[in-house]
Amino acid sequence: xxxxxxxxxxxxxxxxxxxxxxxxxxxxxxxxxxxxxxxxxxxxxxxxxxxxxxxxxxxxxxxxxxxxxxxxxxxxxxxxxxxxxxxxxxxxxxxxxxxxxxxxxxxxxxxxxxxxxxxxxxxxxxxxxxxxxxxxxxxxxxxxxxxxxxxxxxxxxxxxxxxxxxxxxxxxxxxxxxxxxxxxxxxxxxxxxxxxxxxxxxxxxxxxxxxxxxxxxxxxxxxxxxxxxxxxxxxxxxxxxxxxxxxxxxxxxxxxxxxxxxxxxxxxxxxxxxxxxxxxxxxxxxxxxxxxxxxxxxxxxxxxxxxxxxxxxxxxxxxxxxxxxxxxxxxxxxxxxxxxxxxxxxxxxxxxxxxxxxxxxxxxxxxxxxxxxxxxx
Amino acid sequence: xxxxxxxxxxxxxxxxxxxxxxxxxxxxxxxxxxxxxxxxxxxxxxxxxxxxxxxxxxxxxxxxxxxxxxxxxxxxxxxxxxxxxxxxxxxxxxxxxxxxxxxxxxxxxxxxxxxxxxxxxxxxxxxxxxxxxxxxxxxxxxxxxxxxxxxxxxxxxxxxxxxxxxxxxxxxxxxxxxxxxxxxxxxxxxxxxxxxxxxxxxxxxxxxxxxxxxxxxxxxxxxxxxxxxxxxxxxxxxxxxxxxxxxxxxxxxxxxxxxxxxxxxxxxxxxxxxxxxxxxxxxxxxxxxxxxxxxxxxxxxxxxxxxxxxxxxxxxxxxxxxxxxxxxxxxxxxxxxxxxxxxxxxxxxxxxxxx
Numbered sequence: 001x002x003x004x005x006x007x008x009x010x011x012x013x014x015x016x017x018x019x020x021x022x023x024x025x026x027x028x029x030x031x032x033x034x035x036x037x038x039x040x041x042x043x044x045x046x047x048x049x050x051x052x053x054x055x056x057x058x059x060x061x062x063x064x065x066x067x068x069x070x071x072x073x074x075x076x077x078x079x080x081x082x083x084x085x086x087x088x089x090x091x092x093x094x095x096x097x098x099x100x101x102x103x104x105x106x107x108x109x110x111x112x113x114x115x116x117x118x119x120x121x122x123x124x125x126x127x128x129x130x131x132x133x134x135x136x137x138x139x140x141x142x143x144x145x146x147x148x149x150x151x152x153x154x155x156x157x158x159x160x161x162x163x164x165x166x167x168x169x170x171x172x173x174x175x176x177x178x179x180x181x182x183x184x185x186x187x188x189x190x191x192x193x194x195x196x197x198x199x200x201x202x203x204x205x206x207x208x209x210x211x212x213x214x215x216x217x218x219x220x221x222x223x224x225x226x227x228x229x230x231x232x233x234x235x236x237x238x239x240x241x242x243x244x245x246x247x248x249x250x251x252x253x254x255x256x257x258x259x260x261x262x263x264x265x266x267x268x269x270x271x272x273x274x275x276x277x278x279x280x281x282x283x284x285x286x287x288x289x290x291x292x293x294x295x296x297x298x299x300x301x302x303x304x305x306x307x308x309x310x311x312x313x314x315x316x317x318x319x320x321x322x323x324x325x326x327x328x329x330x331x332x333x334x335x336x337x338x339x340x341x342x343x344x345x346x347x348x349x350x351x352x353x354x355x356x357x358x359x360x361x362x363x364x365x366x367x368x369x370x371x372x373x374x375x376x377x
Numbered sequence: 378x379x380x381x382x383x384x385x386x387x388x389x390x391x392x393x394x395x396x397x398x399x400x401x402x403x404x405x406x407x408x409x410x411x412x413x414x415x416x417x418x419x420x421x422x423x424x425x426x427x428x429x430x431x432x433x434x435x436x437x438x439x440x441x442x443x444x445x446x447x448x449x450x451x452x453x454x455x456x457x458x459x460x461x462x463x464x465x466x467x468x469x470x471x472x473x474x475x476x477x478x479x480x481x482x483x484x485x486x487x488x489x490x491x492x493x494x495x496x497x498x499x500x501x502x503x504x505x506x507x508x509x510x511x512x513x514x515x516x517x518x519x520x521x522x523x524x525x526x527x528x529x530x531x532x533x534x535x536x537x538x539x540x541x542x543x544x545x546x547x548x549x550x551x552x553x554x555x556x557x558x559x560x561x562x563x564x565x566x567x568x569x570x571x572x573x574x575x576x577x578x579x580x581x582x583x584x585x586x587x588x589x590x591x592x593x594x595x596x597x598x599x600x601x602x603x604x605x606x607x608x609x610x611x612x613x614x615x616x617x618x619x620x621x622x623x624x625x626x627x628x629x630x631x632x633x634x635x636x637x638x639x640x641x642x643x644x645x646x647x648x649x650x651x652x653x654x655x656x657x658x659x660x661x662x663x664x665x666x667x668x669x670x671x672x673x674x675x676x677x678x679x680x681x682x683x684x685x686x687x688x689x690x691x692x693x694x695x696x697x698x699x700x701x702x703x704x705x706x707x708x709x710x711x712x713x714x715x716x717x718x719x720x721x722x723x724x725x726x727x728x729x730x731x732x
Contacts, residue, residue, distance in 0.1 A: 146628070187675075253705070
């Protein structure tokens with residue numbers, strides 16, 4: 001039902017009833033808007049918190065492999081393949097010296113829906129093992145991402161809770177052997193414990209391809225190592241989290257340092273050179289991520305165009321806020337703007353329904369009575 | 378003509394001499410030395426100063442000139458920026474007043490990232506005091522004090538748990554400070570001394586040294602320089618802290634050098650709210666604390682709302698790690714460490730041995 005059709009329906013009401021209609025719509029609109037806004041703000045906040053919890057676990061893995069002394073394995077990047085529109089493994093670790101790529105999948109829960117998680121893990125592994133789907137050669141991709149020839153690819157399924165028996169039962173059903181990483185988070189430190197899950201006891205599978213990796217995990221990571229909150233977002237974090245994080249950092253570290261506008265080069269310097277959010281992302285991926293940030297930011301009125309050069313990467317943009325110092329208020333304002341944008345469609349639809357409802361009720365009442373001046377609720 | 382605070386000297390020794398005669402001729406004038414710490418190159422710092430002052434090269438130092446108006450009176454401010462040879466720390470010499478400094482230099486320091494007033498932690502301040510008192514004839518004549526840390530219950534303390542601050546002057550100030558430290562758990566933030574042959578001077582834990590009369594050379598060599606050297610290692614450690622990306626043949630790797638701190642009177646999970654609210658009082662806003670249950674006390678990013686720095690803090694209440702983020706300045710780290718010492722636990726220590 002479009003706005004026009006509602007209007008033509010309103011036209012059919014008597015003048016008195018039209019007045020009543022407008023009054024009722026006005027009252028209801030305000031109420032409805034408040035309600036939708038609160039609900040959407042709550043949704044935005046919850047999603048951001050969930051994203052942050054997931055990142056916290058990514059950070060355990062990054063902490064274990066960010067160029068530590070006793071291993072050749074290092075953290076390479078989040079979400080390899082994502083730039084190729086392939087939702088695949090969460091984290092890429094690897095030893096360039098040995099030519100081994102290690103793909104790690106993180107699952108929020110392995111206790112529930114174990115088969116589904118193991119099945120998904122298997123599918124993703126098969127995608128890499130069977131040389132992709134035609135338009136992407138995973139081996140070639142990984143070699144490029146690691147800057148080294150890849151001789152072997154290894155995998156791990158990780159979670160904070162790793163129920164061994166359930167996983168074994170699932171391995172049997174899904175016909176797969178795999179390595180599990182149990183992630184421990186102790187605030188300032190973290191641990192990774194590794195064990196293998198086999199579809200049957202007689203399987204020759206004995207864990208990771210490289211014994212040295214297993215030793216490192218056993219000797220170093222099973223005890224506790226330092227943990228930090230390295231990642232603030234990844235490619236597939238929600239738009240809410242990405243917009244919030246990027247905007248706050250751009251405001252604090254760019255605008256407040258005397259820069260009126262930012263361009264792609266500034267964004268890239270902050271997130272990919274001065275910090276570690278986009279380590280080993282390709283230029284192409286970074287540009288696409290930036291475009292998505294600008295598009296969504298503009299839709300939410302958090303980012304505004306200041307200098308139009310006819311090219312998104314060259315254009316000058318600004319974080320649209322008068323709040324520069326008070327980080328809490330800035331963060332709140334961004335979340336509120338997101339909520340206002342996100343609620344729009346739902347709210348408009350609900351409002352249309354309300355309007356029709358009011359018209360309907362007014363039509364039903366034969367003549368104007370006192371009750372038309374009182375809200376039926 | 379109004380007495381000018383301008384100095385003509387072109388070497389440090391000449392400047393100290395000139396300042397000494399100025400003190401001698403006008404006993405309302407004090408000689409001030411303010412120590413700073415900076416992570417800018419010397420040239421970079423001088424360029425930054427140009428944004429706040431008229432800067433002229435004057436031999437071994439730079440003259441920084443500006444004026445400000447207070448109570449309908451225009452005050453001309455002449456500061457002399459000198460680089461301490463041994464530590465590289467920027468030093469300001471001036472005959473202007475503390476108020477003049479507040480109106481001019483302090484604004485630049487507060488608003489400039491990677492520039493901070495040199496801070497003497499309580500232990501270093503105490504050591505400096507003891508060393509000075511070794512000098513024959515030198516006496517402590519007074520002090521300002523504060524209570525640092527959360528409620529501490531040292532054995533033998535009188536009515537523990539009260540916040541105490543104030544100022545004390547007496548002939549037996551040295552003993553009073555000792556006794557009050559033990560009995561009331563206070564920490565001195567400003568010390569006043571007298572040395573009959575060399576003059577009267579005072580200094581604060583912010584490294585502002587003031588000589589009312591006496592030898593400018595003595596102040597510089599026996600008070601300022603030892604303070605600079607005492608505070609140097611802490612600042613070097615903070616400046617070395619880093620999180621960045623190194624590139625090798627197109628492959629990027631994380632480089633990090635965190636600051637590791639031990640809180641000797643550990644925080645409990647119940648202290649979490651107080652910890653974050655105290656933090657906010659000092660303009661540190663926890664903007665993305667990653668929530669998790671259990672023993673975890675705090676893990677997240679903090680925005681320094683004074684200079685727009687962003688730092689990572691993670692702690693279980695006992696061990697605490699700091700990392701500068703998005704190329705933020707070391708001054709946010711020093712300030713955060715200072716917050717820990719002054720508001721959380723005065724015995725907080727930086728671990729110099731890396732894990």
